[in-house]
Amino acid sequence: MNIRLFKPCIGDEELEAIKEAFGRAWLGLGPKVNEFEKMWSNFIGCKDSVGVNSGTAALHLALSSFRFPAGKKVLVPVMTFASTAMAVLYNNLQPVFVDMDEMTSGISMEDLERKYDKDCVAVIPVHFGGHPVAMDQLNSWAKSRNLKVIEDSAHSAGGKYKGKALGTWGDIGCFSFEEKKCMTTGDGGMISSDDEELLKPLRHSRWVGINKDTWQRVKETSSSSHNDPYHWYYEISDIGYKYNMNDLMASIGIVQLDKLENMNNRREEILTAYLQGIQNCEKVRPGIPYHLENSSYWMFMVKVKQRDKFILYMKDKGVSTGVHYIPLTFHPYFQPFKTETPVADQAWKEFVTLPLFPELSTEEINYIIQCINDYKG
Numbered sequence: 001m002n003i004r005l006f007k008p009c010i011g012d013e014e015l016e017a018i019k020e021a022f023g024r025a026w027l028g029l030g031p032k033v034n035e036f037e038k039m040w041s042n043f044i045g046c047k048d049s050v051g052v053n054s055g056t057a058a059l060h061l062a063l064s065s066f067r068f069p070a071g072k073k074v075l076v077p078v079m080t081f082a083s084t085a086m087a088v089l090y091n092n093l094q095p096v097f098v099d100m101d102e103m104t105s106g107i108s109m110e111d112l113e114r115k116y117d118k119d120c121v122a123v124i125p126v127h128f129g130g131h132p133v134a135m136d137q138l139n140s141w142a143k144s145r146n147l148k149v150i151e152d153s154a155h156s157a158g159g160k161y162k163g164k165a166l167g168t169w170g171d172i173g174c175f176s177f178e179e180k181k182c183m184t185t186g187d188g189g190m191i192s193s194d195d196e197e198l199l200k201p202l203r204h205s206r207w208v209g210i211n212k213d214t215w216q217r218v219k220e221t222s223s224s225s226h227n228d229p230y231h232w233y234y235e236i237s238d239i240g241y242k243y244n245m246n247d248l249m250a251s252i253g254i255v256q257l258d259k260l261e262n263m264n265n266r267r268e269e270i271l272t273a274y275l276q277g278i279q280n281c282e283k284v285r286p287g288i289p290y291h292l293e294n295s296s297y298w299m300f301m302v303k304v305k306q307r308d309k310f311i312l313y314m315k316d317k318g319v320s321t322g323v324h325y326i327p328l329t330f331h332p333y334f335q336p337f338k339t340e341t342p343v344a345d346q347a348w349k350e351f352v353t354l355p356l357f358p359e360l361s362t363e364e365i366n367y368i369i370q371c372i373n374d375y376k377g
């Protein structure tokens, strides 16, 4: 056995979509990006979406849309991928690290209240591993403190909380289509909101600040009624980045979005098997309270007391493992922002991520469960 940790679920349909993009010979920012954005908005149920080239770029731009004064503070979980906090620093803001909730491994509501002060302007909840943050509670708390909510939904494309799509609860939602996530475009990301005015400037800032994309200009020029020698004209009125999604990514995204519900259902099935399979195992316990209905769990995380031993044991059995994540303040770069996060500082030492992807076979799942149950510690 040699079982990897994550594997994108891609095949002939994606290849066909790429082939069509090649046939059109338009690979950059173009009509497929618009099409994918509309499909995405429809799918999650929001007014508008802007496609970018990564989830990190999505977070950077989403936060920039509020034009917070430099030096203000943004509350972020300490237990997340680096991008959540990097996006704060890209905007010349200060990350304030919030401890983990022991039960959910997501952001702790109690510690949010403790860490809040008057300089805080926003909070970025992360649906850790795909487990939804209680967004109704978080939103009402944030509103009472006058904070903007940027939802980092990188782990939870297609998931819901109380029947409403994750990524549509906050002021802005950010998604990642990196190859390991719930669905992929190779690399890619999406910014979604019901506030179209908030997103409008982001169409420029993802395209080096240019107020008219090339496809728009080509379309206008080629229309028969067009007779404007200034068709090439555009304006730059604000800072911009080279963050656009391109037609190649969007072509893959359209196919993947079509498959997303099936892929998430398959993840649910696998998690059901895992959770049943290890329910009597004392050494290895689920690390997240998996509520599987309407879910989009991106990883299978367990807690193991002697983690290193378990990781080597699984390696010996041919099963890949990972650790998500080292608390961010343990990294040298984030150390100046260190705060008290006693729960995360302890809990992460037991975290182990096990294989989860739609194409994991029943045989492989049963094998992994067997290995876990045979583990003597």
Ligand SMILES: *Cc1c(COP(=O)(O)O)cnc(C)c1O
Binding pocket: 053, 054, 055, 056, 057, 080, 081, 083, 084, 126, 152, 154, 155, 175, 176, 177, 178, 187, 188, 189
């Ligand atoms: C993956 C991830 C991101 C960044 O997404 P990319 O597409 O890889 O840039 C942001 N936040 C979290 C929590 C992630 O896991």
